[in-house]
Amino acid sequence: MKPNDVILQTVTKVASFIILTFSVYLFLAGHHNPGGGFIGGLGFACAITLLFLAFDIKKVREGLPVDFTTIAFTGVFIAVATGMGSFLFGKPFLSQTFGSIDIPIIGEIEFATAVIFDTGVALAVFGTALSIIYTISEDSSIWKR
């Protein structure tokens, strides 16, 4: 008998958006409050995993045709390369700086170079978590192909 997952699918459609939004919030909050790239990326991966469970992996992959390992490695690359950015200014590896810009209506917004580093971390965590899940969900070993 085919399992009936109408409820799961309907809830997922709403819930995944909430999780994604919350992950973005966590990611941005990380500079001063609890949160940051690691947990943000993990939250993002959770949302996609929920989609994997509720719908089919194949279906989700059609809508999201990216290679998760590539994302993971790109993330690490961004993180390391950001650290090296400080070389240009003669500062030690991984130094960070920040400044704030006053924008009318919205108010003062702080920009920090650590965010770029954190983006790399988030991508790395997101890619790694999803490629693990994707790999263990396949039953044939990659090596054989």
Add this chain to the structure above:
Amino acid sequence: MNNIVVLPLLIPVLTGILLALFRNNVSLQRGFSFFSFFLSGVVSLLLVQQVYNEGIQILEIGGWPAPFGIVLVADMLTALLLVTTSAVSIACILYAFKSIGEQRERYYFYPLFHFLITGVNGAFLTGDLFNLFVCFEVMLFSSYVLLSLGGTRIQLRETIKYILVNTTSSTLFLVAIAYLYAVTGTLNMAHLSVRIAEVGQTGFITNVALLFLIVFSLKAALFLFFWLPGSYSAPPTAIAAIFAALLTKVGIYAIFRTYTLIFYHQPEVTHTLIAVIAALTMILGGIGAVAQRDIRHILVYNVIIGVGFVVSGLAVFTSTAVTGSIYYLIHDIVSKALLFLLGGTIIRIVGTGKLKEISGLIHNHPLLGWMFFINALALAGIPPLSGFIGKVLVIQEGLARGGSNSGFYCLAAVGLLSSLMILYSLMKIFINAFWGETYLSQDMEKGTTRGLLLPCALLTAVIIILGLGVETLYPYVEQAANSMMNPNIYIEAVLREVV
């Protein structure tokens, strides 16, 4: 602040990531791999010269000052080991081009190799004990995958054992770090040294020191080497060679660092124990090497003897003995890599490692035979090759200290005996494999040596140059030993502002 210090860490990690992104382009991976190790070699040489001229170089990562942030410290020992690491990686990667097989190349062999070197370089560079743990893990994780990559039966069997042993020792490592942090409240090595010197090395701290010794001995195959013979004979030659050359040496480096910088106050307890286990390691490794009848196993036991000898220099604990130890450490990294590459080439030609089934290779492979011979002499410590000076210094100092404590006579005797055992075990391979009637004609051979002899020749050249250039190298090695025997030099460099 000197950003060059971090480059030997960054070059391999960035190359590894880039290569992982282009994993299907094998020729690009090869070119980049070679280039990146060449570049780290150049940077490391630059670092050696800087340390020589200006003293210890440090980098406070992110600009956070020393005991609070993480520091990378390049003293002479580190810089010399970085250069050696680059040389050996170049040779192993060149060997891998022709021997590792396209399937492994496509499945992240080069990125993993780079991450392994990242971990090794990181362990050499870091000035923070927890960071040392992290670098060990980076190195070990890559080694787990490299060991099992390919998934043959024997590889998987050995990988499980290897992972279990290393996970256990890493857990102990973490426990030891936690103890030390609970007592001293810091993990920066220089700061640890200062604080332990202030409160004195009590019984508890000595116990923690011994726990560290157990951990590092497991990693370095010092006495606790039961896991090594199996796992180092399982992977393909290029991987086995880099393991034999570097992985145990990182453990030795950690013992050197902790026992000269942090736990040096009670040598009568700690260094005596180190002397005993170093001697036992040499004896047991020697017996193993003499008893085996398979090339792979003989080579693997030779790694163990080397570890015992390097550490015995630390056990003698005089400036000259440590100088000898560093000489021998550098020599051992190069010549163990060479030994494994040559042994692997023999096995590749014949298709088996059993000495009985190999004979008369010298007719078709004279170069291979002579390189093996030279390397055997170097490992046994025959002048003018590279192993000689290290052995002389360590044994001389052992004999000199034997006057006050006759145990050192035993250590020196075991050191000499181990050289004989090395010579015997390697000559056994040489005589069996290269002398005698030629069984295999050139077209009956299982594999070709084309392209494989170049990296071996490079390393042989390094061994000869190290042997002939002892005088040129001496001030550098002496500086390394000097800063190891005087922890204040290291401490002042790292904690300039604080202390």
